[in-house]
Amino acid sequence: MVTYRPTPGVVTDALAELLERFAPLREGSLADYIPQLALADPDDFGIALVSMEGHCYQAGRADVPFTVQSVSKPFVYALALSRLGLEEVTRWVGTEPSGDVFNAISLEPRTGRPANAMINAGAIATTALVPGTTPEERFGHILDCLSRFAGRCLDVDEDVYASEARTGDRNRALAFLLSSAGTLPGDPSEAVDTYFRQCSVRVTAADLAVMTATLANSGVNPVTGETVVSEEVAVQVLAVMASCGMYDASGDWLLRVGLPAKSGVSGGLVAAGPARFGIAVFSPPLDVHGNSVRGVAALRDLSERFGLHLMRRPVQLAPTVAPTVVPGTGPADEEVRLAARGFLDFTAAERLLHGLAHGGPESGGRVVLDLTDATGVDPFAARLLRAALARLEGSGRRTSVVGGEALARDAGPGSAGFSG
Numbered sequence: 500m501v502t503y504r505p506t507p508g509v510v511t512d513a514l515a516e517l518l519e520r521f522a523p524l525r526e527g528s529l530a531d532y533i534p535q536l537a538l539a540d541p542d543d544f545g546i547a548l549v550s551m552e553g554h555c556y557q558a559g560r561a562d563v564p565f566t567v568q569s570v571s572k573p574f575v576y577a578l579a580l581s582r583l584g585l586e587e588v589t590r591w592v593g594t595e596p597s598g599d600v601f602n603a604i605s606l607e608p609r610t611g612r613p614a615n616a617m618i619n620a621g622a623i624a625t626t627a628l629v630p631g632t633t634p635e636e637r638f639g640h641i642l643d644c645l646s647r648f649a650g651r652c653l654d655v656d657e658d659v660y661a662s663e664a665r666t667g668d669r670n671r672a673l674a675f676l677l678s679s680a681g682t683l684p685g686d687p688s689e690a691v692d693t694y695f696r697q698c699s700v701r702v703t704a705a706d707l708a709v710m711t712a713t714l715a716n717s718g719v720n721p722v723t724g725e726t727v728v729s730e731e732v733a734v735q736v737l738a739v740m741a742s743c744g745m746y747d748a749s750g751d752w753l754l755r756v757g758l759p760a761k762s763g764v765s766g767g768l769v770a771a772g773p774a775r776f777g778i779a780v781f782s783p784p785l786d787v788h789g790n791s792v793r794g795v796a797a798l799r800d801l802s803e804r805f806g807l808h809l810m811r812r813p814v815q816l817a818p819t820v821a822p823t824v825v826p827g828t829g830p831a832d833e834e835v836r837l838a839a840r841g842f843l844d845f846t847a848a849e850r851l852l853h854g855l856a857h858g859g860p861e862s863g864g865r866v867v868l869d870l871t872d873a874t875g876v877d878p879f880a881a882r883l884l885r886a887a888l889a890r891l892e893g894s895g896r897r898t899s900v901v902g903g904e905a906l907a908r909d910a911g912p913g914s915a916g917f918s919g
């Protein structure tokens with residue numbers, strides 16, 4: 500079990516600001532076709548972000564447990580891909596967006612395969628592909644895999660499982676239909692029961708952020724350091740999330756937010772910035788597609804604010820950040836110097852902010868940000884760095900920037916409204 504240590508600072512402030520902005524949204528309704536989910540608190544709202552270094556940020560109710568539901572699908576797909584490989588898995592489950600609701604009857608005309616692993620039909624088939632001689636063993640592999648992604652031992656909410664098992668006839672129908680088409684390996688009743696248990700695994704937004712950061716980090720859990728799946732599998736899963744993760748809203752999501760994502764009916768929503776971060780939002784009220792209303796609004800806003808759209812620019816090499824403490828006669832005239840090299844984007848800025856927050860003595864001392872060897876700063880990173888310096892000044896530290904002309908210029912579009 501890992502110790503999850505949220506980092507206070509400017510990124511956390513930005514997450515808190517998102518909560519404040521979107522908490523007043525009152526649209527959407529709770530999923531009540533699983534009666535236990537209708538008992539959720541519609542005001543629960545939490546957000547968490549984990550960087551590739553395992554830096555954890557969170558705001559609001561990011562530690563409230565809820566059932567993972569469909570957010571389990573990409574992770575179980577990753578398990579099936581790891582065990583069987585892409586060719587074998589795609590013999591059973593397609594990789595095309597269905598353009599249809601999450602619980603649609605999905606059977607490809609020629610092959611009888613479900614369209615993809617992010618909708619119920621495809622997820623049930625994927626669950627059935629997980630090797631195991633008994634249902635217990637198969638579910639054991641699934642729980643173990645989800646736990647490795649999260650970096651801690653997860654468990655099942657038995658009440659939600661019982662509730663869904665009692666009312667899950669549509670999913671049962673899907674399983675039997677696939678079975679009759681010859682596209683479900685194994686017994687349909689067992690497959691759907693294991694799928695119900697998988698959907699009832701309990702997580703928090705903080706867990707989901709670590710899980711998604713693991714996919715974004717080429718399959719290596721950035722908090723525990725464990726390789727959970729190969730880079731190849733992580734890339735395959737992110738690709739299917741990008742095209743299919745938001746059901747029949749996937750195209751609009753990719754256009755406007757531009758991040759591989761997955762939603763679930765309990766109100767979880769995750770998005771991955773490949774090689775950058777994993778983020779998760781929890782807010783139970785859902786839109787007509789079954790996606791969290793506040794989650795969609797918050798992640799769309801975050802993507803615009805920090806320039807996170809996947810198509811915007813390939814990820815740049817992050818700079819070397821070297822905090823050095825130059826001793827003085829006492830803590831007050833000690834100097835903490837952070838030198839950055841290369842191009843500074845959001846990822847680079849986050850590293851610098853972390854260095855600024857943790858790189859020196861807690862009190863007193865001058866903080867010098869040395870950008871002499873930085874080749875450029877994008878407006879989003881400039882805005883973050885300025886806010887961090889202002890925050891340090893506000894807490895009584897003296898700061899200065901060397902060679903940071905770009906920081907002084909107007910931060911430009913995409914940064915309007917960000918506090919600091």
Ligand SMILES: NC(=O)CC[C@H](N)C(=O)O
Nearest residue numbers: 568569601619698763764
């Ligand atoms: N979209 C979802 O989260 C669906 C999962 C839910 N357990 C179901 O099968 O209906």
